[in-house]
Structure formats: structure tokens, C-alpha cells
Amino acid sequence: MIAAYTSVLSARPGDPVDIHLSSSGEVCRLEIARLGRERGVVLEVKNIATVEHAVPADADTMGCGWPVTATFTVGAGWESGYYELRFENELGETTCHFVCVLPSARTQRALLVLATNTYQAYNWWGGRSTYGDIGAVMDGRLGLFEALDQAVGIVSQERPFAQGILNAPEGVPKLMNGGLRGAGELPDMPSRRFTAEHGLGPLDNPAGFKNKWEHKFVAWCEEHGIGLDYATDRDLNDRPHVLDGYACVLVVGHSEYWSGPQRQALDDYVDQGGNLAVFSGNTSYWKVRWDGSRMVCHKSRGIDREPDLASAATGLWSHPQFARPEAALLGLTFLLGGYHRLGMCVARGTGSYTVYDETHWALEGCDLFYGDQIGGDSPLLAYENDGCLLQFNTDGRLSAVPHLGVPADLAVIAMAPAVFAEEPGTAYPPILAPEKLELAALVAHGHSEAGAQDRLRRGHAVMASFRREKGEVFNAGTTEWASALASGLSFVPRITLNVLQRFGAVG
Known part of the structure; x- marks a missing residue:
């Protein structure tokens, strides 16, 4: 298992960002890239020493409390945008997180406000989200409608994100029926098949940046x-x-x-x-x-x-x-x-x-x-x-x-x-x-x-x-x-x- 979160979700050039990481491997590599029309790598860090930390039972609401593993500084030339942090350990396990880089001073005429509160609300890493106990759905303990009764009213930013939210594969289908429903037919929903085929959470698609x-x-x-x-x-x-x-x-x-x-x-x-x-x-x-x-x-x-x-x-x-x-x-x-x-x-x-x-x-x-x-x-x-x-x-x-x-x-x-x-x-x-x-x-x-x-x-x-x-x-x-x-x-x-x-x- 490898998972990570950062001390902040936004930072300006020159700001330090702490990384809190847990890994079953001993070392990992970090790649930071800006996502837009192209994926532009701005930083690579190798041989980050890692250990595996316990996941608290209440990580979803109270956070993980993991110590700082490493720190990076937002580069002076990093353009404002969404930056993906991709970690890979020597076992080949990967995980992603993100940081939004704000401009040091206004550089454009328009400002895009990323819907990061929505990312937080849907995040079920550690088990639960504001929608339900999605972890119980993923391991078969509950059906989705049953799990909705286990929604929590407080979620912590100090935990990793479910990867279906932050690292959705290419080709995520629209949240819609696949075609017009025929008489007596149930609607066909390609997004549900896609979710199942890629091992995503049932409510991962409505939140996150990448490929969305x-x-x-x-x-x-x-x-x-x-x-x-x-x-x-x-x-x-x-x-x-x-x-x-x-x-x-x-x-x-x-x-x-x-x-x-x-x-x-x-x-x-x-x-x-x-x-x-x-x-x-x-x-x-x-x-x-x-x-x-x-x-x-x-x-x-x-x-x-x-x-x-x-x-x-x-x-x-x-x-x-x-x-x-x-x-x-x-x-x-x-x-x-x-x-x-x-x-x-x-x-x-x-x-x-x-x-x-x-x-x-x-x-x-x-x-x-x-x-x-x-x-x-x-x-x-x-x-x-x-x-x-x-x-x-x-x-x-x-x-x-x-x-x-x-x-x-x-x-x-x-x-x-x-x-x-x-x-x-x-x-x-x-x-x-x-x-x-x-x-x-x-x-x-x-x-x-x-x-x-x-x-x-x-x-x-x-x-x-x-x-x-x-x-x-x-x-x-x-x-x-x-x-x-x-x-x-x-x-x-x-x-x-x-x-x-x-x-x-x-x-």
C-alpha cells in the first residue's frame, strides 16, 4: 500500500509543502506535473525514504496524523494551475495527490476556482464520506443504498484521496444513460460499467480534476x-x-x-x-x-x-x-x-x-x-x-x-x-x-x-x-x-x- 497527503492543498511559488506518506516499500519516487492540455513535469525527487504507518479507525473524520516524510518548495517559475503529485515505490505501487499553485500576483484576467470542497465531500479514503460508508461498499459489506445511512458530517483534509477521485483513467464516460430508453427497458448506464471495470468507488466520478x-x-x-x-x-x-x-x-x-x-x-x-x-x-x-x-x-x-x-x-x-x-x-x-x-x-x-x-x-x-x-x-x-x-x-x-x-x-x-x-x-x-x-x-x-x-x-x-x-x-x-x-x-x-x-x- 502507498498513500499520501499534503499539509496544504494550495501554495504560491516559494512556499514549502509538507508530504505525509505511508508506504509498504522502503523508498519512493515523486514526480510533480502540471495538468492542462499537456502534462508538464516540473520536479522529480528520487529515493525518498518511507515507512508504513497505521491507518486510524477514524481517519475519515479526524485525519491520519502521519509524520512529515518530505518537503518540497513550489518553484518560482511554476505557472498557476493544478499540479499532480505522483508517488511510486520500489514495489511498483503508485498513488496521486495534488496541489493547486496560486500566482504570486495576478497574471491573467480570469480566475478559475477549483471545486475542492466537492473533492473533499466525495472523498471516502479511510471508509466514509459525506455520502456514506463507501469503503463498506467496496469490500462488499454493504450495498450502496444501505451505505448512504452511514454518511458522516465531518471529513478531514489530513488524509489521502480515493484514487478514483484524483487519478481517474482516461475515457471517463459522462454521468448519463448510454442511449434513449426503449419501452419496458431499464436505462443503460455506461458510467457504472466503467466504474466497476476500473475498480473505482461508485461515487468517484462526480468529483476531482484529472480527466473530468x-x-x-x-x-x-x-x-x-x-x-x-x-x-x-x-x-x-x-x-x-x-x-x-x-x-x-x-x-x-x-x-x-x-x-x-x-x-x-x-x-x-x-x-x-x-x-x-x-x-x-x-x-x-x-x-x-x-x-x-x-x-x-x-x-x-x-x-x-x-x-x-x-x-x-x-x-x-x-x-x-x-x-x-x-x-x-x-x-x-x-x-x-x-x-x-x-x-x-x-x-x-x-x-x-x-x-x-x-x-x-x-x-x-x-x-x-x-x-x-x-x-x-x-x-x-x-x-x-x-x-x-x-x-x-x-x-x-x-x-x-x-x-x-x-x-x-x-x-x-x-x-x-x-x-x-x-x-x-x-x-x-x-x-x-x-x-x-x-x-x-x-x-x-x-x-x-x-x-x-x-x-x-x-x-x-x-x-x-x-x-x-x-x-x-x-x-x-x-x-x-x-x-x-x-x-x-x-x-x-x-x-x-x-x-x-x-x-x-x-x-
Whole structure:
């Protein structure tokens, strides 16, 4: 066995980074490489002396407590980005970790915020995550749905990552059904076969950088000469000034977990004239709190677990106790969106957005008209998508209903159906992990009775934009935007470029 973690997940040139490593071998080799369109090695260290350390029973929540094995210093010439740390011992065993290198000073016009809180929430190294006892699933002690009851509300950063999160193999399929479901058939899900074939955890795919959404997005940007600086979720929590001076801030893929200070930093950034480009789905759904090296996220149990913490508690960002629904900043929320082309959720969906405002600036130069569809050839929509309540205008266009923080002046560009949870009581067994419908319905619609839960199930994926104070927000409304971008899907590259140009990311 070989496993490692670092003292920090982000650092600037000149900063030291401690490595905590356990290995059944006696020596190992470290290779550090920046991941983007290409993999560029910046440092190799050989013959690092190692020993094997015990894994504490509570490593998932309290950390490993291993001593420092070695230290490296971030090089003065290391470009801002995601850096993979790859370790290999003399037995041929390997493991990976990462460090985000921040710029010493702003070097680009746009800042990408890596969704590292989401990485932490899904990490099950040591057994459990905020989703369940995935270790018990992997060794056959529990089925996935049973394991969900063993989720923990606190996870430690001082432990390695499950390798399916940080070191996913090439060719990770989209989180979607493989094709349109035939009559009487269960959906085909290639991602589940891929997970089983490669020995990955059942919930590894929705988090991590390598060969996933963020990686695909930055590779496209580098191919097209668009420079990005990098930071992590935790950086916005600890040092919100990292946003200073950027024309545009981007979140990509699956930026699901935000802390209070992180949210405040982005609120202030936009209100003071910054531009926020959201190419993510299920964005800022759960509110978390950092307590030293541990991330607290009790999810649906948060309000009950921490009744005396008021606004510092954890749970749904849209919960009325916090009075700060995510849609007030983002324009959209997963509570009014849902899944598309996944399991029995819109299982026969086209995976396309339908255009309702062909005059919107984001569609400039796309040759799109009212009713045209964007994305069916990839498809664009799958997995998780954010939305809002909608109403038809007399001119046939759509308007947002100002509900759950959604601004009244939200410009709705395109829309598609989405389903928040699979329908119960059908002839088909559940495929997706069940959502906590009672709490979600209570937060979204004010009560948790069956009628509210039924209403919750029927949502929409929405592409939209709006102005907030001195700044502006664009929200693509889906996790899958980067995958469509990487595939050169019709219209998606041009829309992306329109957003980046308007928001000042491209000079």
C-alpha cells in the first residue's frame, strides 16, 4: 500500500509543502506535473525514504496524523494551475495527490476556482464520506443504498484521496444513460460499467480534476490561448482577497459545496463589479464550514445537528435559516432543476437546450433561432442541472418566477426538462441514490406534503444571465458544459467565447 497527503492543498511559488506518506516499500519516487492540455513535469525527487504507518479507525473524520516524510518548495517559475503529485515505490505501487499553485500576483484576467470542497465531500479514503460508508461498499459489506445511512458530517483534509477521485483513467464516460430508453427497458448506464471495470468507488466520478470537467475546460482554454489563474474553494474561505483584480471568476463542472466566507467573497466580488461565469451544475447547493483541517457538512441533518449555530450551521444554502439562497447570486438552483438523461429522470430526453431568447448576447454569432436546440449531438445535458420556476410570456418567450432567491430580471436564454428525483411506485426499481425529498420540498415550496414533493420532482435545466449590483452573472446551468466544450459540440464553444469575451477574460 502507498498513500499520501499534503499539509496544504494550495501554495504560491516559494512556499514549502509538507508530504505525509505511508508506504509498504522502503523508498519512493515523486514526480510533480502540471495538468492542462499537456502534462508538464516540473520536479522529480528520487529515493525518498518511507515507512508504513497505521491507518486510524477514524481517519475519515479526524485525519491520519502521519509524520512529515518530505518537503518540497513550489518553484518560482511554476505557472498557476493544478499540479499532480505522483508517488511510486520500489514495489511498483503508485498513488496521486495534488496541489493547486496560486500566482504570486495576478497574471491573467480570469480566475478559475477549483471545486475542492466537492473533492473533499466525495472523498471516502479511510471508509466514509459525506455520502456514506463507501469503503463498506467496496469490500462488499454493504450495498450502496444501505451505505448512504452511514454518511458522516465531518471529513478531514489530513488524509489521502480515493484514487478514483484524483487519478481517474482516461475515457471517463459522462454521468448519463448510454442511449434513449426503449419501452419496458431499464436505462443503460455506461458510467457504472466503467466504474466497476476500473475498480473505482461508485461515487468517484462526480468529483476531482484529472480527466473530468475542470480538466477538459482548462485544456480547451489553453488550446485557444485563454489564460487562467487558479485558486481553490478553501482559498476563498481563508483569503478572499485572492479575487481582487480579476475581470472574471469561473466555476466549472460540479462546484456543489461552498462555505459561508467563500459565498461572501463571491457576493462582494460581483456586487463590486466582478463577473461570475458559472459553467457548473448543482452549484453551491450545500453550505459547509471549515474547522481547522476538517470540513463540516451535516447536509439535511445540519439544522437539527447544530440548532444553536444559526447562520454558521450547515445544510442547504436555500434553507430559510440562512436567508441567503444560492440563486440570489447564481440566478438558478438545483432545487428547481434536477437530473436529465440519468436513470429514470428524463430517460428519453434529447440532452438539448431549447432556445427561447435567440437575441441574447450569449448566442451572438451562433445563427440560432427561437425553438432551435443546442446540444443533442453530444448531448449537452446530463447528470445535474440547475433551474428556476418559469412562466410563458405573451410573446412566447420565458420569464423567471422570482422564487427562492431567483431574481425577477433573470434573462432566460434556454430551457429543458429536468427531474429532481425518480418517480416512486413504478414498475422500475430505483437507480439513483434517493434525495431527501421532505426537506427539499419544505425549503423549495414551503411544506413537505406529497403535493410539494411531486412539484419538486418536475423541474427545468435553464441557461440564464442577470446583472447584480455592479457585476454580471452567466449560468450555463449544467455540470456537462465542459464535456460538450471539449467535444466541440455545436454552438457551445462560441457561447463560451462570447461569455469570456463579455466578462473580460479574453483581452
